[in-house]
Amino acid sequence: TIGATLEIQLVPFGINQKLLISRDVSHMEKLETMRRDFIANVSHELRTPLTVVGGFLETLMDMEGAVPESTRAYFGMMQEQTGRMRRLIEDLLTLSQLENSPEAPQETEIDLGTLLNMLLHEGVSLSQGKHEITLEPVEPGLFIKGATEELHSALGNLVSNAVRYTPQGGKINLKLFLRGNDIVFSVRDTGIGIEQQHIDRLTERFYRVDRSRSRETGGTGLGLSIVKHILTRHQGRLEIESEAGKGSIFSAVLPQARLIRKTPQEAQASA
Numbered sequence: 138t139i140g141a142t143l144e145i146q147l148v149p150f151g152i153n154q155k156l157l158i159s160r161d162v163s164h165m166e167k168l169e170t171m172r173r174d175f176i177a178n179v180s181h182e183l184r185t186p187l188t189v190v191g192g193f194l195e196t197l198m199d200m201e202g203a204v205p206e207s208t209r210a211y212f213g214m215m216q217e218q219t220g221r222m223r224r225l226i227e228d229l230l231t232l233s234q235l236e237n238s239p240e241a242p243q244e245t246e247i248d249l250g251t252l253l254n255m256l257l258h259e260g261v262s263l264s265q266g267k268h269e270i271t272l273e274p275v276e277p278g279l280f281i282k283g284a285t286e287e288l289h290s291a292l293g294n295l296v297s298n299a300v301r302y303t304p305q306g307g308k309i310n311l312k313l314f315l316r317g318n319d320i321v322f323s324v325r326d327t328g329i330g331i332e333q334q335h336i337d338r339l340t341e342r343f344y345r346v347d348r349s350r351s352r353e354t355g356g357t358g359l360g361l362s363i364v365k366h367i368l369t370r371h372q373g374r375l376e377i378e379s380e381a382g383k384g385s386i387f388s389a390v391l392p393q394a395r396l397i398r399k400t401p402q403e404a405q406a407s408a
């Protein structure tokens with residue numbers, strides 16, 4: 138068929154022979170596109186009614202006498218659940234946008250020192266004093282070429298996971314370093330950790346080690362899947378090391394080809 142997508146495979150066959158197998162995968166690709174479009178459309182359609190419900194709930198809670206004390210707790214729960222649904226829909230939309238456009242959007246030069254300080258502050262504010270969060274000093278003048286919002290959201294996700302999966306009193310350390318041809322941003326925590334058999338599956342959509350815990354901490358199960366997509370769009374990857382009961386290290390690894398070193402004068406000029 139003209140325009141068909143063929144998947145070609147060479148498999149060993151007999152002695153010193155190979156068999157060429159070609160399969161038409163256009164049907165599978167079409168189904169995949171339909172699946173993506175469907176998710177994007179459903180999420181989009183659900184967004185408006187949910188915003189309306191959430192908005193009215195908020196109005197009622199704020200309106201004097203509208204919600205009797207005896208039912209206030211139920212209204213609170215409804216608000217919490219609409220919030221959860223909204224986060225889920227936002228994450229689904231983000232994921233489908235990422236899947237539908239494999240290229241990263243407009244790239245800028247991001248000051249790594251500023252970005253990491255922002256991540257530290259976001260982590261501290263999320264932790265509400267329950268953890269000791271530290272950031273290793275970042276060499277000044279380091280910039281990275283990338284999509285600012287995407288990279289901020291991917292790295293922020295790793296920080297928020299560390300906070301959410303580390304019990305009170307635990308430690309979280311953020312660090313940026315160069316290794317071989319890579320730039321590595323690592324988030325180390327002394328949290329609950331993950332058993333080995335789960336590690337390879339964590340970036341799958343909705344994969345969670347412990348469903349109830351993830352729900353309790355406000356998770357949608359889509360975070361790491363979004364992180365993986367964003368890093369891949371930047372020719373990077375996610376590395377995970379973990380030990381159950383001890384803690385984890387989640388590292389966003391990006392190619393050093395994206396790194397820019399600036400003198401203080403150059404940095405000032407681009408600020």
Ligand code: ADP
Pocket residue numbers: 298299302303326328329330331339344345346347351352355356357358359360361362385387
């Ligand atoms: P969720 O919204 O459930 O947190 P994610 O995609 O962000 O979804 O993460 C997938 C799963 O990976 C989580 O449900 C959790 O089981 C595990 N996980 C992620 N980060 C950590 C961490 N820092 N420590 C322990 N487990 C983690």
